Amino acid sequence: MKTPALYIAEELMPFLRAKLAEFLYSGGMTQAEIGEYLGLTQAMVSKYLAGKYRSPPGPVAERLIAIAEEGARFILYGGSKEDAIVLISRRLVELLQSGFLCKYYAEYAGISEEACRSIYSVQRHRGEVLEELALALRRLLEIGGFGKLIPEVRSNFAYALNTPSSNGDVAAVPGRITVVKGKPFALPPEFGVSNFTAGLLVEIGKIRPEVRSVLNIRAGGDVEAALKRAGMKAVRVKTGGLPEEEAIRRIAEVFRDAPHDAVVDEGGHGVEPMVYLFGEGPFDVVDKLRKLVEALENEKAE
Template sequence: MSLVVPSELVVDRFLPTVRAMLATRLAEHGLTQQEIAAELGVTQAAVSKYIGGESGGDDRFRDDPETVATVDRIADGLAGDEMDGYDALAELLSLVRSLEDRGPICELHEEVMPELQGLGCDLCVRGLDPDVRAERDVLANVRTAARTLASIPSMAGNIPNVGTNVGMCLPDPRDETDVAAVPGRIYAMNGRIEIPANPEFGASKHVSTAVLAANSVDSEIRGAINIATDDDLLEAARTMGIDPLEFDADYEDRGAHLRSRFADQGRVPAVAYHRGAFGIEPATYVFGATAADAANRIETLLTESSSL
């Protein structure tokens, strides 16, 4: 794991680029290299390199409209004596905070720390917020569940034509934006499982409906995965002591229908299925305390069904 603090990137990549941009703008305003050096707090030799284009830097900052606008504003203010060093520093600090909030600094941070990719990380902005930790844990759990499905040899044959998705909600979810799933769903391609993207919150309406319905009846159930309905798998569930619950496929409000069926049973079953309807492919939902638990349950069910 490469442990990189965002401030390192500010010092190593952002500041040299912005200083070079400022040096060029101030030179265009007619300041001498010595005057520019005094404004920037660097040597005259450094200013010479900045103006000569020898300083390197990072084009993502040079091309960023907000950075360009801030540099222009600071250069105009310093050259016109309308801004002092304190004002310029305030502008730069504000810019850094903005660029850390899903901006170029955040993008660069994800490049040098791949572990952050797909987490929707805003640690720099929000700090060690318990809500952020909960979101991160849910996203990580859904990724683990998706990888588990991809590792099951017989899983490809149990992916419905519409695709499979993995869902898990935050504690006390309000709506589908509190449910993480895989954007675009998981498909079987040439006998292999294809996971198109890292999980995101609000990425799937269908699996969210099942997750939210289950969680409203039993708050301990936060994960669900849809697979194709298969009689051998249902029989395997019964062999394992699981009583699959059948529900109707063609209810307009499936969430309300599922909540009603679960409430009638007084519990959320580990497996719930329907046989399809006109234009609706048969589907089975496997539930768990987490998405990873649901994936492990599917693996066990498929192993058991293969022995029937």
């Protein structure tokens, strides 16, 4: 009997461990440290770094690489082994919950896709979303230079449940992120405390369900140039003068043709120009913000 747990262990984990090893090694960890963290022998780490592993189908490999990159960032940021295991396990379960892996698991196990979907029909628990967003928020507030990117209307950082149906399915920062005594400050995330950013994730989720997190920052020529230097895909829209619901739909529609890292809203009369950074999860968004800050600082240094 080939259960989902066996599928993950046999078909996904060897490739995922290999990619984790690659990202951690490029991030400065030694083979011995990687082996201790991942529970592998140094010989196995060396084998993985030499590219000696079997790859899953292309679409699956892409998702696993994204999970490995997020997990490696978390580890390199100082996350504990226990929390790293929880984070990566959740990401793997999400791939089954969303139905993405059901095609591949069904072929492996010899069952129907419908049977797979029935196993993982329960949405991720709200407490887990709050926990992950809170941790990512702490990382965000520690980034030097973030405070200078907070707009006049202040920033918000949001993270949605899988397939959110309303703003109540989106966690965000109550009162938004502001600057206190020269430093960014935020209250712990809660559900149902955001309208616009939550509405964006609900609407975009209908088009790109993998996009579940967003952070808004100030706009400006320097920010747009930095986005380009950082290699991020950005698209421009204009919502000035539109009702809130229509503005949300206008931004969400740009995801119909292709995914984007950022959307630059030109604003308009009474509407502050804004940049929205999007990602599959909050750590993905934090990483993009970090790259943006680095690009801005490098430009000043030149």
